[in-house]
Amino acid sequence: MEFKISREFLTEIEQLISENKSQELLLLLEDIHFADIAEIMEELDDYGASYIFNTLDSEKTAEILLELDEEVREKILRNLSPKEIAEELDELSTDDAADIIAELPQYKKEQVISELEDVEHAKDIVDLLRYDEDTAGGLMGKELVKVNENWNVLTCVKEMRAQAENVTRVHSIYVVDDEERLKGRLSLKDLLTTSTKTPISEVYIKKVDYVKVDTKDVEVARIMQKYDLEAIPVVDELGRLVGRITIDDIIDVIKDEADKDYQLAAGISQDVEADDSLLELTKARLPWLVLALLGSFIAVKVSRQFEGAMENYGILFFFTPLIAAMAGNVGVQSSAIIVQGLANNTLSGTIWFRLFKELRLSLLNGLILAAILMLGSHFIIGVDYIIGVTVSVALITVIIIASMIGTFVPITLNKYGIDPALATGPFITTSNDIFGILIYFTIAKLILGF
Numbered sequence: 001m002e003f004k005i006s007r008e009f010l011t012e013i014e015q016l017i018s019e020n021k022s023q024e025l026l027l028l029l030e031d032i033h034f035a036d037i038a039e040i041m042e043e044l045d046d047y048g049a050s051y052i053f054n055t056l057d058s059e060k061t062a063e064i065l066l067e068l069d070e071e072v073r074e075k076i077l078r079n080l081s082p083k084e085i086a087e088e089l090d091e092l093s094t095d096d097a098a099d100i101i102a103e104l105p106q107y108k109k110e111q112v113i114s115e116l117e118d119v120e121h122a123k124d125i126v127d128l129l130r131y132d133e134d135t136a137g138g139l140m141g142k143e144l145v146k147v148n149e150n151w152n153v154l155t156c157v158k159e160m161r162a163q164a165e166n167v168t169r170v171h172s173i174y175v176v177d178d179e180e181r182l183k184g185r186l187s188l189k190d191l192l193t194t195s196t197k198t199p200i201s202e203v204y205i206k207k208v209d210y211v212k213v214d215t216k217d218v219e220v221a222r223i224m225q226k227y228d229l230e231a232i233p234v235v236d237e238l239g240r241l242v243g244r245i246t247i248d249d250i251i252d253v254i255k256d257e258a259d260k261d262y263q264l265a266a267g268i269s270q271d272v273e274a275d276d277s278l279l280e281l282t283k284a285r286l287p288w289l290v291l292a293l294l295g296s297f298i299a300v301k302v303s304r305q306f307e308g309a310m311e312n313y314g315i316l317f318f319f320t321p322l323i324a325a326m327a328g329n330v331g332v333q334s335s336a337i338i339v340q341g342l343a344n345n346t347l348s349g350t351i352w353f354r355l356f357k358e359l360r361l362s363l364l365n366g367l368i369l370a371a372i373l374m375l376g377s378h379f380i381i382g383v384d385y386i387i388g389v390t391v392s393v394a395l396i397t398v399i400i401i402a403s404m405i406g407t408f409v410p411i412t413l414n415k416y417g418i419d420p421a422l423a424t425g426p427f428i429t430t431s432n433d434i435f436g437i438l439i440y441f442t443i444a445k446l447i448l449g450f
Contacts, residue, residue, distance in 0.1 A: 003032060003033065003036040005036070005039060005040055005043065010040070010043055010044070012028070013025065013028065013040065013044070013048070013052075014044065014048060016028065017044075017047075017048050017051045017052070022055045025051075025052070025055055026055060026056070029052070029056070034060055034063040034064045034067060035067045037052065037056075037060070037064050038064050038067035038068045039067075040052070041053065041064070041068065041072060042068065042069055042072050046075055049072060049075070049076065050075075050076060050079055053076055058087050058088055058090075058091050059091055061088060062088045062089070062090075062091035062092050063091075063092075065077075065088060065092075065100060066092070066096055066099075066100075070103070073100075073103070074103065077100075077103070077104065082108060082111035082112045082114075082115050083115045085100075085104075085108075085112045085115075086112050086113075086115035086116045086117070088100075089101065089112065089116060089125070090116060090117055090118060090121065093141045093143050093168065094121065094124040094125050094128055094141050094142040094143060095128060095139065095140060095141035095142075095243075095249065096141075097121075097125050098125045098128035098129055099133075101113065101125060101129065102129060102133065109129075113125065113126060124142035127142070127242075128140070128141075128142070128243075131213060134216060134217045135213065135214050135215060135216060135217060136211045136212065136213055136214070136215040136216075136217070136220050136234045136245060137213035137214065137234065137242075137243075138217070139217055139220065139245045139249045139250075139253070140213075140234045140242070140243030140244060140245045141243055141244060141245070141246070141249075142242075142243050143166055143167045143168070143244075144163075144167065144172075144174060144233070144241075144243065144244045145160050145163045145164055145167060145170050145172075145173050145174070146163070146173070146174040146175070146176050146241060147159060147160065147173060147174070147175055147176070147186060147200055148175075148176060148177070148178065148200070149175050149176070149177055149183050149184075149199075149200050149201045149204065150177075150178070150199065150200070150201065151199070151200050152196065152197050152198060152199050152200065153191060153194050153195065153196045153197070153198050153200065153203075154196035154197065156186075156191065156200055157191070157196075160173065169246075171230045171231035171244070171246060172185050172230075172231055172233070172244070173185060173186040173187075173188065173191070174186070174208070174233050174241055174244075175200060175204040176240075176241050179238075179240065180240040180241055181235075181238065181239045181240050181241070182208065182210060182233055182235050182239060182240070182241040183204070183206065184204045184205050184206040184207065184208050185204065185205050185208045185233075186200065186203070186204045186205070187203075187204075187205060190203045190204075191203070208233065209223065209227055209229060209232055210232060210233045210234065210235050211223060211232055211233075211234055211235075211245070212234070212235055212236070212237070213234055213235070213236050213237075213242060215234075217253045218253065218257055220232065220245060220250065220253070221250045221253045221254050221257070222344075222345055224245075224247065224250050225250075225254075226345070229247070230246065230247045231244050231245065231246045231247065232244065232245050257343075291427065291430060292429075292430050295430030295431070295433060295434060296430075296433075298434050299324070299433055299434050299437050302434060302437050302438050302441070303320070303437060303441070305441070315383055315387055316387070316390075316391075316440075316441075316444055319377075319391045319440075320437060320440065322373075322391075322395075323391075323394060323395065323398055323436050323437065323439075323440040324433045324436050324437055326369070326395060326398060326399060326402075326436070327398045327399075327401075327402045327432040327433055327435065327436030328402075328428075328429040328432050328433055328436070330362065330365075330398075330399050330402040330403055330406065330432070331402040331403070331405055331406040331428045331429065331431075331432035332406065332428060332429060333406065334358060334362075334402070334403045334405075334406025334407050335406035335407070335409060335410050335420075335428050338354070338406070338407055338410045338411060338420070339410050339420045342410065342411070342414050342420050343420075347411075351408070351411050354407055354411065355404060355407055355408065358403045358404060358406075358407045359400065359403070359404065361403065362399050362400045362402075362403035362404075363396070363400060365399060366395060366396035366397075366399035366400060367396065369395060369396075369399065370392035370393070370395050370396050371392075373388070373391060373392050373395055374388045374389065374391075374392045377391065386447070386448070389447065390443065390444050390447045390448060391440075391444075393443055393447065394439060394440040394443040394444065397439050397443060398435075398436045398439050398440060401432075401435055401436075401439060402432045402435070402436065405428065405431065405432060405435070406428060406432070409427075409428060
């Protein structure tokens with residue numbers, strides 16, 4: 001059951017901290033998960049968070065460090081000596097330890113690494129630090145179980161027992177040759193049901209999914225999601241097994257990517273949170289708001305070209321927000337579906353196939369909506385038949401054009417390596433507003449002849 005932090009519980013913790021009752025605090029936090037303790041620390045002031053951290057043992061605080069918000073973690077680490085940080089990292093897997101070291105200033109990185117007691121652990125961390133954080137190399141951990149294809153089953157079991165001591169969870173058993181090149185994987189069932197003298201080369205599975213160290217993190221996530229993998233091995237340029245990526249790391253990638261796309265679609269150009277400073281929030285929001293404002297200026301400029309229509313057919317003015325809103329909504333719907341397909345790699349067919357399908361869909365939707373509009377405008381608002389026809393024809397045309405733009409733009413952006421999520425935000429909405437108004441008045445001019 002998920003732990004809920006109540007105001008009363010926080011007050012009790014703050015009271016124990018203020019009275020310096022560390023033993024009572026330990027008892028209170030004893031059965032609480034480290035992720036929940038991290039949330040508690042984020043609710044406290046800097047002194048309270050540091051007090052809890054210093055009270056708990058390294059085995060628990062190491063896991064808490066991973067769960068803390070970056071700002072809180074930075075403040076905690078700032079008050080720890082390189083030796084104290086090294087003690088925390090000795091409790092973590094190599095990939096998690098490398099992530100934390102990467103956040104430290106350069107001078108402190110070297111000091112912390114030099115304080116690590118386990119030399120092999122330190123070497124593995126240093127090796128991981130050379131990879132970009134958004135690649136498979138930056139995601140992977142060094143902890144894994146591997147066996148040589150030339151061993152027999154008995155030797156394999158002995159070696160696996162020794163290796164498994166440093167692995168929290170054994171997801172897979174990988175098979176390598178004498179040059180450490182990945183050859184396949186070993187089924188635990190086959191290992192248990194095969195004679196101890198049987199060579200591993202006769203029982204291992206040669207087909208194995210893997211990624212290279214320079215594979216982008218989003219591609220790793222896509223592969224693991226597609227094949228429902230709990231872990232995937234990572235090889236270097238020569239095909240040598242250098243690490244493995246587990247599902248918990250990929251969940252973080254998927255979440256970060258989804259957050260980024262959501263913010264981009266909402267017109268926020270940087271990764272920000274509600275508690276960030278006013279300056280950071282303004283820098284993230286303002287560029288797109290300026291773009292929307294400029295787009296509105298253009299829309300006003302377009303509208304002014306048809307002032308004559310306003311004088312003779314003033315009723316047209318009241319349908320302008322409807323046309324602009326429909327253009328924006330249809331464009332966002334179309335682009336959102338395409339972006340989702342691109343993200344999940346489920347988009348099939350050529351761009352012309354997608355455009356033709358969207359044309360048929362938008363035409364069907366446009367006809368239904370135009371019929372509703374014509375009946376509603378005549379019987380509810382009481383406009384003339386010719387006005388109803390004009391607005392309905394414009395609506396159908398606007399829906400078709402907006403759908404085409406919403407389909408074409410994200411596919412084109414993706415083709416040129418630009419995040420297609422950009423096409424679901426203010427960019428597509430603003431452009432469709434402008435095109436919608438231009439099309440609306442152009443069709444009105446053709447039909448009404450003003």
